[in-house]
Amino acid sequence: xxxxxxxxxxxxxxxxxxxxxxxxxxxxxxxxxxxxxxxxxxxxxxxxxxxxxxxxxxxxxxxxxxxxxxxxxxxxxxxxxxxxxxxxxxxxxxxxxxxxxxxxxxxxxxxxxxxxxxxxxxxxxxxxxxxxxxxxxxxxxxxxxxxxxxxxxxxxxxxxxxxxxxxxxxxxxxxxxxxxxxxxxxxxxxxxxxxxxxxxxxxxxxxxxxxxxxxxxxxxxxxxxxxxxxxxxxxxxxxxxxxxxxxxxxxxxxxxxxxxxx
Amino acid sequence: xxxxxxxxxxxxxxxxxxxxxxxxxxxxxxxxxxxxxxxxxxxxxxxxxxxxxxxxxxxxxxxxxxxxxxxxxxxxxxxxxxxxxxxxxxxxxxxxxxxxxxxxxxxxxxxxxxxxxxxxxxxxxxxxxxxxxxxxxxxxxxxxxxxxxxxxxxxxxxxxxxxxxxxxxxxxxxxxxxxxxxxxxxxxxxxxxxxxxxxxxxxxxxxxxxxxxxxxxxxxxxxxxxxxxxxxxxxxxxxxxxxxxxxxxx
Numbered sequence: 001x002x003x004x005x006x007x008x009x010x011x012x013x014x015x016x017x018x019x020x021x022x023x024x025x026x027x028x029x030x031x032x033x034x035x036x037x038x039x040x041x042x043x044x045x046x047x048x049x050x051x052x053x054x055x056x057x058x059x060x061x062x063x064x065x066x067x068x069x070x071x072x073x074x075x076x077x078x079x080x081x082x083x084x085x086x087x088x089x090x091x092x093x094x095x096x097x098x099x100x101x102x103x104x105x106x107x108x109x110x111x112x113x114x115x116x117x118x119x120x121x122x123x124x125x126x127x128x129x130x131x132x133x134x135x136x137x138x139x140x141x142x143x144x145x146x147x148x149x150x151x152x153x154x155x156x157x158x159x160x161x162x163x164x165x166x167x168x169x170x171x172x173x174x175x176x177x178x179x180x181x182x183x184x185x186x187x188x189x190x191x192x193x194x195x196x197x198x199x200x201x202x203x204x205x206x207x208x209x210x211x212x213x214x215x216x217x218x219x220x221x222x223x224x225x226x227x228x229x230x231x232x233x234x235x236x237x238x239x240x241x242x243x244x245x246x247x248x249x250x251x252x253x254x255x256x257x258x259x260x261x262x
Numbered sequence: 263x264x265x266x267x268x269x270x271x272x273x274x275x276x277x278x279x280x281x282x283x284x285x286x287x288x289x290x291x292x293x294x295x296x297x298x299x300x301x302x303x304x305x306x307x308x309x310x311x312x313x314x315x316x317x318x319x320x321x322x323x324x325x326x327x328x329x330x331x332x333x334x335x336x337x338x339x340x341x342x343x344x345x346x347x348x349x350x351x352x353x354x355x356x357x358x359x360x361x362x363x364x365x366x367x368x369x370x371x372x373x374x375x376x377x378x379x380x381x382x383x384x385x386x387x388x389x390x391x392x393x394x395x396x397x398x399x400x401x402x403x404x405x406x407x408x409x410x411x412x413x414x415x416x417x418x419x420x421x422x423x424x425x426x427x428x429x430x431x432x433x434x435x436x437x438x439x440x441x442x443x444x445x446x447x448x449x450x451x452x453x454x455x456x457x458x459x460x461x462x463x464x465x466x467x468x469x470x471x472x473x474x475x476x477x478x479x480x481x482x483x484x485x486x487x488x489x490x491x492x493x494x495x496x497x498x499x500x501x502x503x504x505x506x507x508x509x510x511x512x
Contacts, residue, residue, distance in 0.1 A: 042395045043313065045348035055301045059394060061348025084356055086344060088319040088390035091302060094327055095342055138347040138356065140394065142317060143300050 011208040018193035024204060025054075030245060032200040035253065037154065039162040039260045047163025047179065049260065051155040054202065055145035057089075060137060060155035062163045064179070066170050067134035069125060077124020077132040081110035083139040083152055090144040090203075108187070108227045109139065109153045112216035115224040116185035119160055123180050126172055133165065133172075135179075146202035149214050149227075150253075153187040158257050185224050186253045187216040188246035192232050197242060199249060206230070213239065215246035219254055271446050275432035281443065287436045290426070290486060295406065295497035297414050305415025307497070309407040312440055313397030318407035320415040323385035337382035341370035343404055345393040365401045366391075372405065372454050372464040373412065376420040387417060398444035399427050402452050405464065410494050414501065424490035425454035425464060428483040430471055435479050437486045451479050455487035 014024055021029055033054030042048040045061035069076060085102040087093040124133040139152045161181045167173035191201040191209035201209060211232020216225035223243060274282060291312030299308035303319035326332040343366040347356050391404035402425035409423040429439040430449040444450055449469025453462050471479060
């Protein structure tokens with residue numbers, strides 16, 4: 001009960017600040033929290049990256065295993081993305097089957113990776129219709145302080161960019177080789193707070209938000225995925241200006257991925 | 263121990279009595295403990311132990327979920343040990359399996375033996391252990407992380423719970439097995455010690471040892487636990503020392 005009352009007061013405060021162009025943590029409306037990437041965090045993975053976005057901390061691990069291609073795509077490898085919102089990462093998460101929130105993160109991240117043709121799935125085919133690599137992207141949220149989608153995709157793309165296909169270990173080829181990464185999609189998430197639309201929402205801002213919009217862009221100037229979430233609405237003009245902002249932020253965040261490339 | 267009988271069994275002990283990574287039989291792998299590694303949890307700790315990386319968080323005492331587990335005279339201690347899909351060589355399917363449920367149970371029971379749960383009736387103390395990178399001994403690393411996290415959360419306890427596994431490799435009793443030693447060794451004996459009382463609150467064993475070997479293994483494990491105990495206390499002291507003293511306590 002008391003927690004909810006505090007949350008209501010906080011929500012009002014966040015909205016009041018936003019009307020003034022201000023935010024609870026002192027950021028401007030178009031400012032990300034400090035972002036850092038640490039590739040190669042997990043040595044048991046074929047590729048991995050730890051991403052910090054403010055207090056949000058997300059770990060992505062890549063595993064590649066030989067498997068069977070899907071019947072409808074016999075000449076392509078298989079890509080699977082899974083996000084775990086483990087109860088360790090937030091006081092509000094409870095153990096149990098994946099919650100809709102975790103499934104949405106998985107799917108929005110998966111869509112951006114897939115639509116941007118991040119990895120060359122054709123090159124992951126070994127024998128058409130028979131044998132292909134299965135690429136598992138597992139995202140483990142260690143601390144949820146808001147904006148999981150952006151952090152999760154950034155971690156996933158950084159991890160993919162630093163992945164080794166374990167071809168020798170599985171007896172598929174004579175030596176291991178680097179996973180081919182063709183494009184670098186970056187997702188930028190915005191929330192509406194009254195008339196303001198701010199980037200990189202914190203957990204509290206997501207709670208106060210009147211709509212959330214995620215825009216994924218790649219380095220060639222394409223918009224590759226979008227997702228509107230939470231209760232609330234955006235005008236077409238809101239969407240257009242948000243896309244413009246997403247390209248600017250996307251370019252900056254992409255330089256972190258490139259800098260982290262082995 | 264799953265690969266006994268597999269081809270390419272490595273030589274686990276050199277003629278000089280040194281192990282694959284150059285350790286002596288009674289030597290621990292390098293351990294780094296960071297108390298308070300997360301911001302939102304009531305208590306937390308990150309442990310790097312050899313090639314293991316384990317994060318633990320404690321929430322509570324708080325409301326019990328699910329409600330029917332609530333106890334009128336004490337707190338319930340709920341433990342979830344979980345392994346990331348990419349933490350092992352062959353990808354682990356995410357979610358609960360029988361192994362992690364068993365480990366969660368014995369760890370929860372170990373903590374129930376030392377936490378003053380009767381001080382918090384009708385509440386839950388939730389302990390979460392996430393194995394991010396595994397290389398044998400993850401239940402012990404998880405227990406050490408969770409114990410430091412419980413202390414970081416201010417939960418009153420009889421004592422911290424250091425833990426370590428002792429095993430048998432190349433016919434010799436050895437402290438703190440790494441993966442190859444666990445896979446190709448002859449026995450594995452994880453334990454957790456209450457240093458104040460000298461008693462064990464977690465004890466499992468798999469493999470084969472003589473009675474005499476088991477006796478030595480227990481003694482070696484207790485010695486290892488006492489060493490880890492000092493490091494756990496040092497990690498908590500580091501977190502809660504107000505002003506860093508240059509050249510202070512060693």
